[in-house]
Amino acid sequence: MAYSAMSGTETTTGDDPLQTAVWRLRSRGCWSDAAALLAPHATAPAAALQRAALLTERCLFTGAGWSEAEEALRTAEATAREGHGRGAAACERGHLAYASTVLGVRDRADEARAALGRAAALLGPDAPGRALLDFRRGLIAEHLSDSPQSARAAYRRAHAAAAADGETLLLSFTWRHLAGLALREGELAEARHGFGESLRIREELGYLVGTAPALAALADVEPEPEAGRLRAEAGRLFRLLGGVPTWLADQLAPPPAPAA
CATH class of the missing domain: 1.25.40 (Serine Threonine Protein Phosphatase 5, Tetratricopeptide repeat)
Known part of the structure; x- marks a missing residue:
């Protein structure tokens, strides 16, 4: 997750x-x-x-x-x-x-x-901070209430407001989570686009601590050998930053070797 x-x-x-x-x-x-x-x-x-x-x-x-x-x-x-x-x-x-x-x-x-x-x-609907609130309400809907439709609506509201207000880092998060919902529904092209946009923004901003998760997410929807390259780069950044985010370790772990 x-x-x-x-x-x-x-x-x-x-x-x-x-x-x-x-x-x-x-x-x-x-x-x-x-x-x-x-x-x-x-x-x-x-x-x-x-x-x-x-x-x-x-x-x-x-x-x-x-x-x-x-x-x-x-x-x-x-x-x-x-x-x-x-x-x-x-x-x-x-x-x-x-x-x-x-x-x-x-x-x-x-x-x-x-x-x-x-x-x-x-x-209020147009208040500063409302886009971030809508995004976080989407997190609650997706991860605590298991309501992807409600989550998507909240993420889209946050996405539109972040784009309009120039909240670029927040936009990287909304791209990422909308892509995750697309992947959940098997929409690989939409997921690949969203994960790619999220990664692009984080690299442009220099948000290093958020770049490894973005690389790993994109790797999940790319074919080999590109997926392997992205995952290797994510692992390099993960180690460079001292193993954070900690929850990324399992995602970056190599698959178990087949039984002899």
């Missing part, structure tokens, strides 16, 4: 030095270091929320750091002062609960659904 993580605004030329540094660390899987850069600013709602999101992403990629993510999220919730801020914090609460559930740490599915429901009540 592909576990999608935090997605948000990538760093581009012209951004402030702090955000540039945070993006560079995050993109290489150095979430703790990125969060440490934000810690002195965590009394500000935006910085507190970004820090919580980074630490939640670390949980999804490594399966560790839950208590620190929870503490950061409580800080973000306490600093949120208006409706949009509270909605964004509720969206992160739902995502952390989703991560705990889908990785089998603790079943928090009801908490995830309730938190995303609160976020939907606080974030």
